Amino acid sequence: MLFLILLFGLHFFFPRFYASLFYPVASLAWKIENSFVGWMGHIAKTMKSKNSLLKENETLVEKIRSKETSLLMLDTLKQENENLKNMLARIPEGRIILGVVLTRPPVSPYDTLVIDIGSRDGIEVGALVYTASDVIIGEIAEVYPHQSKVSLFSTPGKKINVLFTGSKINTEATGRGGGNFIANVPASADIKEGDIVILPNIKFHILGVVESIIVDSADSFSTILFKTPINIYDINFVEVQIKQ
Amino acid sequence: MRTVANIIIITSILFFPWWITTTILIISCFAIPRFYEAIFFGILIDAFYGTKLGIYGLAYIFSVFSVIIFFLSAIIRNRVVW
Numbered sequence: 001m002l003f004l005i006l007l008f009g010l011h012f013f014f015p016r017f018y019a020s021l022f023y024p025v026a027s028l029a030w031k032i033e034n035s036f037v038g039w040m041g042h043i044a045k046t047m048k049s050k051n052s053l054l055k056e057n058e059t060l061v062e063k064i065r066s067k068e069t070s071l072l073m074l075d076t077l078k079q080e081n082e083n084l085k086n087m088l089a090r091i092p093e094g095r096i097i098l099g100v101v102l103t104r105p106p107v108s109p110y111d112t113l114v115i116d117i118g119s120r121d122g123i124e125v126g127a128l129v130y131t132a133s134d135v136i137i138g139e140i141a142e143v144y145p146h147q148s149k150v151s152l153f154s155t156p157g158k159k160i161n162v163l164f165t166g167s168k169i170n171t172e173a174t175g176r177g178g179g180n181f182i183a184n185v186p187a188s189a190d191i192k193e194g195d196i197v198i199l200p201n202i203k204f205h206i207l208g209v210v211e212s213i214i215v216d217s218a219d220s221f222s223t224i225l226f227k228t229p230i231n232i233y234d235i236n237f238v239e240v241q242i243k244q
Numbered sequence: 245m246r247t248v249a250n251i252i253i254i255t256s257i258l259f260f261p262w263w264i265t266t267t268i269l270i271i272s273c274f275a276i277p278r279f280y281e282a283i284f285f286g287i288l289i290d291a292f293y294g295t296k297l298g299i300y301g302l303a304y305i306f307s308v309f310s311v312i313i314f315f316l317s318a319i320i321r322n323r324v325v326w
Contacts, residue, residue, distance in 0.1 A: 004283050008307060011287045018291035026292065029258050108293035109262035109306065141295040149295060157300035177299075 016142065023147045027116065030102035034236075081204070096130070096239045097121055102147070104235055111177050112141065113150040115238055119143045122242045130239045135230055136205040137179075140240065150238065153207065154179045154228065162207055164224075166195040173197070179228035181208055184221045197226050246276055253285050257292065265289065269310065273317035286310025 010017055099115035108114070117123055127140040129150045141151035153160050158175040162183065167190045173183035185191060197208040208226035215222045249272045256265040269286070273279045289306040296303055 004280060007284060007287060008311075011291060011307060012304070015291070015294075015296070018288060022288065022291070026258055033259055103258070103293075106261035106263070107259065109289065110293045110295060110299060112293050112295060114292070141297075149293075151295050151297065155295075155297065155299065158297065 016144070019142070019149075020144055023114075023144055027102055027114075027147055030114070031100075031116070034100070034102070094241045094243045097123070097242055099148070099238050099240055101235050101238060105152075105178060105232055111152045111155040111175070111232075113138070113152065113235065113238065115148050115150060115240070116146065117240065118146045118148050120145050123148050123240055124242065128241045130205060130241070131235050131237065132230055133239065134204075134206055135228065136199055136207055137228060137230075137232070137235070137238070148240075152179070152232065154181060154232070160207075161200060162197050163200045164189070164191050164195055164197055164210070167191050170200060173226070179208075179230075179232040181226050183224045183226070185224055187215060187220055187222045189222070191222075191224060246279075246281075249276055249279070250281055253281075257285065257289055262289070262293075266309075270313055270317075273313050274321065277321065278318070279314065282310045282314050283307070 097117060099117040102114045102116055104113050105111055113129075115129075123140055123143050125140050125143055128136060129138045129140065130136050136153070138150045138152040138154075140148050142149040151158070152175070154175040154177060156175055156177045159172050160175070160181075161170065162173045162181075163170050164185070167185075169185050169189050169191070171183050171185055173181040176182055181197075191210060191213060193210050193213060195210040196206055197210065199205060199207055206229060209229050210224055210226045212225040213222055214225070249268075253265065253268055253272065256268050265285075269282055273282050286306040286309060290304050294303060294306070298305060
């Protein structure tokens with residue numbers, strides 16, 4: 001019993017002790033699992049019938065065609081935005097480093113990710129974490145020599161300042177786990193389903209997309225439910241912004 | 245049985261969703277007498293995945309949960325004929 005109290009005390013007073021001790025072994029196991037899952041996925045893909053692949057290919061070609069025009073416009077606008085920021089000397093500091101996600105929810109009950117880059121790669125606590133280059137998902141919570149723990153913004157109870165791009169309303173949102181958020185805005189605010197939610201920052205990064213709006217006629221506030229545009233359970237790579 | 249349970253729980257902590265790990269942990273506490281390891285596994289889950297902020301401001305949830313389950317299972321086991 002004394003031994004267990006000692007174990008618990010060690011964890012309470014030195015919260016990084018066990019992680020530092022066991023992460024190297026766990027990290028190896030997670031890497032093997034990732035490779036195995038990747039290999040199985042590859043096998044499953046090659047087993048698909050030619051017919052279904054042809055159909056999928058046709059659908060994808062159609063989708064790409066329809067998005068090409070809007071993408072061209074988006075690239076032009078992005079370039080223009082960057083040029084304007086450069087002219088006004090508002091260049092975001094730091095550089096981006098790529099990390100492989102070793103483990104993610106639902107394995108992690110705390111809505112955290114463990115990634116394979118750490119202090120040896122220049123990662124620091126508080127660094128912002130992105131995925132798919134434009135989606136911001138969280139920040140670095142703990143750093144070890146070769147691993148880091150990412151706390152997602154959607155961690156249940158975590159509060160964060162957000163901006164609804166459609167109506168330009170700045171409010172506080174609360175994480176609900178699994179990439180979901182909840183926020184209260186005045187009922188008169190012009191927010192629609194599909195509106196983009198960002199962090200109020202000089203660099204434009206998407207935090208979520210409005211999924212549902214709950215309006216109560218007796219309440220002067222509406223409840224907005226929004227979600228990260230990517231599936232948190234499927235993230236394989238993240239980008240971490242580090243100082244130069 | 246104890247060794248098998250330990251291996252399954254460690255595998256589950258690393259690869260399976262947390263609710264599966266929790267279920268296995270509870271079953272093990274009831275099936276194996278004085279399953280002290282449960283407390284260590286609770287601490288390990290918190291160390292691997294937890295942060296200072298925890299969930300809704302509560303950190304060390306699994307450590308506390310495993311201690312509760314350990315003592316609860318011991319009390320119930322003493323009062324129930326298996």
